[in-house]
Amino acid sequence: MYLQPLTETTDLVKLIVPGKQGSLALNHCEGAAIPIVFVHADPGSSRQWATLINFFAANHALAAYDARGAGASAAADNDDYSFQGRAEDLAQVVDALGYKKCVFVAHSGGVAVAMQYAGANAERVAGLFLLDPPVDPQHVPENMWSEAIATLKGPAAEDFFLSYIASIAGSDPAVRAQVLQDAQQIAAPARAAMTQALSTWNPAAAFKAVEAPVFMLSTAENVGLVELWGLNEDQHGVSHNSGHWIQLDDPELVIAKLTGFLDRLED
Numbered sequence: 001m002y003l004q005p006l007t008e009t010t011d012l013v014k015l016i017v018p019g020k021q022g023s024l025a026l027n028h029c030e031g032a033a034i035p036i037v038f039v040h041a042d043p044g045s046s047r048q049w050a051t052l053i054n055f056f057a058a059n060h061a062l063a064a065y066d067a068r069g070a071g072a073s074a075a076a077d078n079d080d081y082s083f084q085g086r087a088e089d090l091a092q093v094v095d096a097l098g099y100k101k102c103v104f105v106a107h108s109g110g111v112a113v114a115m116q117y118a119g120a121n122a123e124r125v126a127g128l129f130l131l132d133p134p135v136d137p138q139h140v141p142e143n144m145w146s147e148a149i150a151t152l153k154g155p156a157a158e159d160f161f162l163s164y165i166a167s168i169a170g171s172d173p174a175v176r177a178q179v180l181q182d183a184q185q186i187a188a189p190a191r192a193a194m195t196q197a198l199s200t201w202n203p204a205a206a207f208k209a210v211e212a213p214v215f216m217l218s219t220a221e222n223v224g225l226v227e228l229w230g231l232n233e234d235q236h237g238v239s240h241n242s243g244h245w246i247q248l249d250d251p252e253l254v255i256a257k258l259t260g261f262l263d264r265l266e267d
Helices: 046-056 083-097 109-120 142-151 157-168 173-184 188-199 203-208 224-229 251-266
Strands: 013-019 022-029 033-039 060-065 102-107 125-131 214-219 236-239
Touching: 013 083, 022 046, 022 083, 033 046, 033 083, 033 109, 033 251, 046 060, 046 102, 046 173, 046 251, 060 083, 083 109, 102 109, 102 251, 109 125, 109 188, 109 203, 125 251, 142 157, 142 188, 157 173, 157 188, 203 224, 214 224, 214 251, 236 251
Parallel strands: 033 060, 033 102, 102 125, 125 214, 214 236
Antiparallel strands: 013 022, 022 060
């Protein structure tokens, strides 16, 4: 495992996009091959894609942005952190960069954002590469969702939030430190609002609305969507050496699988 700061990536250009809920910060570069747009996890930031960007920037146009309420982007003006709202921000990013069709690489809750966008903009999506999507919310008892959301609105919200992030961040100290640092930057209202959005997500309906090719790379503990989505062995891989942030713990595997996916799209 190795981490590289996004700011040290060669030839990246910083841009501020006027999103519907507030300004969005992104880094992008030009390239001859199909554009790649990176969509980070709910408690994440664009810098979590640095190693992948450093590799794929040699050939591809690409962009990594901070979602509303994360990283260097503004918090949502009216505390809207729904998947629909965040997909509108993704659309703003794609439009601002003039990408006609691109591949979306999305992680965790960012998967739901990318699928929301793909369902409404099929002509703009060449493929979806999905990293450790959330579990089907229907497999989590309703009382657990309601209790978590209530806690995230109360005085213990930050401790509860960071404790959960730490529990899924894996064992590598550098990865855990980066993930927790990024999570601390999330706008306070986003903690409960993003959890509320996830609790009502319907992954079966989301997948049905997607027309583009899909590849999912998950941790060994999080393979439940393989059966729900009917993925075959060419559409799914497993990382046995990582926590939830596979792109940080096992970037070589992610690069290999994403390269293979991109090659298949070009055939």
